[in-house]
Amino acid sequence: MNWQHTFQLSLLSGGIFLASPAWAQGEPATLDFTAAQTILEQGIEDRAYPGCTVTVGTGDKVLWSAACGRFDYADGAAVEKTTIYDLASVTKVAGTTAVYMRLAALEKVQLDEPVGRHLPEFIATAATAEEKGRRERITLEHLLTHTAGLVSWKPFYKSTTSYAELLAAICATPLESEPGRNYRYSDPGMILAGEIAARLGGKPLVQLERELVFGPLQMTNTCRNPSERLHARIPPTERLPDTGEFVRGVVHDENARAGQGITGHAGLFATAEDLGKFAAEMLRGLEGRSQLFPKPVMEDFLRERDFDRRSHRTLGWGLTKNDSGSFGPAISHTGFTGTSMWLDPERRLYIVLLTNRVHPTRDNNRINRVRGELIAAVTTAFDAAVASAGQR
Numbered sequence: 001m002n003w004q005h006t007f008q009l010s011l012l013s014g015g016i017f018l019a020s021p022a023w024a025q026g027e028p029a030t031l032d033f034t035a036a037q038t039i040l041e042q043g044i045e046d047r048a049y050p051g052c053t054v055t056v057g058t059g060d061k062v063l064w065s066a067a068c069g070r071f072d073y074a075d076g077a078a079v080e081k082t083t084i085y086d087l088a089s090v091t092k093v094a095g096t097t098a099v100y101m102r103l104a105a106l107e108k109v110q111l112d113e114p115v116g117r118h119l120p121e122f123i124a125t126a127a128t129a130e131e132k133g134r135r136e137r138i139t140l141e142h143l144l145t146h147t148a149g150l151v152s153w154k155p156f157y158k159s160t161t162s163y164a165e166l167l168a169a170i171c172a173t174p175l176e177s178e179p180g181r182n183y184r185y186s187d188p189g190m191i192l193a194g195e196i197a198a199r200l201g202g203k204p205l206v207q208l209e210r211e212l213v214f215g216p217l218q219m220t221n222t223c224r225n226p227s228e229r230l231h232a233r234i235p236p237t238e239r240l241p242d243t244g245e246f247v248r249g250v251v252h253d254e255n256a257r258a259g260q261g262i263t264g265h266a267g268l269f270a271t272a273e274d275l276g277k278f279a280a281e282m283l284r285g286l287e288g289r290s291q292l293f294p295k296p297v298m299e300d301f302l303r304e305r306d307f308d309r310r311s312h313r314t315l316g317w318g319l320t321k322n323d324s325g326s327f328g329p330a331i332s333h334t335g336f337t338g339t340s341m342w343l344d345p346e347r348r349l350y351i352v353l354l355t356n357r358v359h360p361t362r363d364n365n366r367i368n369r370v371r372g373e374l375i376a377a378v379t380t381a382f383d384a385a386v387a388s389a390g391q392r
């Protein structure tokens with residue numbers, strides 16, 4: 001399908017302006033997500049995950065939401081649309097990156113600023129003069145594109161028991177490459193980014209998330225360190241090797257757990273419908289209809305960076321392959337626990353899928369197939385509805 005005909009695309013200032021499809025403005029259309037529902041149910045049968053929630057929508061409305069399966073494989077509670085999942089690395093975009101977008105909108109951050117300006121201890125702990133010089137060249141943009149040269153991951157949780165200790169351990173860890181040269185997906189990098197966001201905003205990251213993003217969007221089921229009363233709505237993740245009990249209501253990521261659940265790389269819990277509110281606001285931002293995420297900010301954050309052409313990254317997000325095999329314009333992010341967000345600026349469409357695929361063990365990657373098939377089924381149904389509306 002030629003989306004220029006359907007959506008009347010016009011390129012403005014390097015971005016895309018999208019006119020609403022006819023059916024989104026009230027004309028009838030057939031949106032049949034039966035195939036997508038079948039894929040999710042088959043995922044349960046294949047033990048890709050015990051249960052899931054999904055939300056699909058545009059900047060204007062929710063098109064489909066559903067809940068399938070159970071909390072676990074032992075006849076646990078049935079998953080409902082209000083079920084809260086551990087987002088894992090989706091925290092990087094729904095939390096940390098979203099805060100940076102708001103700070104940019106409020107003109108409180110310049111992304112080309114050096115990290116050391118806001119995190120002087122990161123410079124001071126360099127072991128050598130050469131290391132110090134490298135660190136002084138790292139910018140916020142490097143952190144958000146995973147090109148700062150930081151280590152990808154280390155088991156900091158084995159030697160730290162607080163957020164302050166975790167931050168100090170990361171600062172004491174040598175770089176692995178020159179900044180801006182190589183893409184290396186880095187949890188420590190996003191932890192540093194979260195701390196810098198807190199310093200820029202003058203409040204802890206968790207408070208900035210709530211005040212700048214979750215509160216205005218009425219994401220009332222999104223939080224960190226869920227209270228005990230919410231645990232009954234949260235499916236268990238992985239079995240703890242030392243106790244034999246399942247993690248439930250506590251962040252699954254070990255480093256985030258050591259960091260008291262307030263780190264920039266993981267720690268958020270949310271419903272699919274709450275994340276749909278965030279995704280819809282981003283799509284409205286691309287159309288110039290958001291006060292939270294102005295169009296210039298959205299276009300800048302979703303522009304592909306060219307530090308390492310193999311990475312195909314925007315700020316915070318990754319670009320996904322399209323039908324032609326090239327990358328973009330769709331963006332996405334996944335979480336280790338089995339969560340994902342996918343947004344297509346051309347279709348003006350988002351898909352949120354939340355699961356606990358690490359239950360009972362992380363040795364299960366069947367969800368990768370489910371994600372791809374779900375996107376294909378949803379976009380096929382969406383395209384058919386748009387084509388049908390355009391023929392009327």
